[in-house]
Amino acid sequence: MDAFNKLTEYFSEFPGIGPRQAKRFAYFLLTRNQNYLDELSRNIAAIKDAVTLCTSCYRFFLKDSPKTAVCSICANKNRDTSTRMVVSRDVDLDTIEKAGVYNGLYFVLGGSIPILEKNPERRIRAAELVSMLENNLKQGVLKEIIFALNANPEGENTQYYLEKFLEPLKEQYNVKLSTLGRGLSTGTELEYSDGETIKNALKNRQ
Numbered sequence: 001m002d003a004f005n006k007l008t009e010y011f012s013e014f015p016g017i018g019p020r021q022a023k024r025f026a027y028f029l030l031t032r033n034q035n036y037l038d039e040l041s042r043n044i045a046a047i048k049d050a051v052t053l054c055t056s057c058y059r060f061f062l063k064d065s066p067k068t069a070v071c072s073i074c075a076n077k078n079r080d081t082s083t084r085m086v087v088s089r090d091v092d093l094d095t096i097e098k099a100g101v102y103n104g105l106y107f108v109l110g111g112s113i114p115i116l117e118k119n120p121e122r123r124i125r126a127a128e129l130v131s132m133l134e135n136n137l138k139q140g141v142l143k144e145i146i147f148a149l150n151a152n153p154e155g156e157n158t159q160y161y162l163e164k165f166l167e168p169l170k171e172q173y174n175v176k177l178s179t180l181g182r183g184l185s186t187g188t189e190l191e192y193s194d195g196e197t198i199k200n201a202l203k204n205r206q
């Protein structure tokens with residue numbers, strides 16, 4: 001396949017990008033000069049080296065020196081370690097951080113579970129979540145797990161799965177499981193919610 005069509009195919013795999021937009025991206029690249037394209041290629045090639053996964057909340061963060069295992073949120077002594085907010089993706093975490101209304105810690109699932117998925121545990125970091133939670137619960141610091149998933153069928157399916165999955169931990173440690181209030185209207189993706197909506201959803205969690 002030629003480079004133009006190959007790139008169009010790549011772009012169409014990006015989140016939220018359809019075939020027509022993908023083609024527009026490819027045409028856009030044709031209007032740029034060679035330096036721009038070389039730099040873009042270099043950055044794409046280097047992105048994995050620049051970023052690493054936090055060993056506590058599993059969000060991506062920029063590698064710094066000296067190298068740290070946890071991100072700036074997890075390392076921040078002023079954050080409230082008694083709550084963990086579970087989100088699907090890094091962009092959801094970014095949206096909530098930007099709203100500036102939550103001071104606890106996070107966990108990034110790395111995806112969500114489509115309805116009728118046969119291998120749900122492969123879609124999200126379920127095992128990592130349980131092992132992190134168990135660790136925190138054993139230390140007696142964690143009191144509440146807040147689900148902040150998208151208010152759509154896939155988000156609900158993910159939460160349903162996780163609630164069942166976390167049931168033994170809930171029983172054993174008496175940890176509270178709560179959900180962001182539905183000030184987030186149905187069908188809304190968390191990523192596109194504004195600060196005020198998130199603030200209310202957090203306040204009205206149940």
Ligand SMILES: [Zn+2]
Nearest residue numbers: 054057071074
């Ligand atoms: Zn972290």
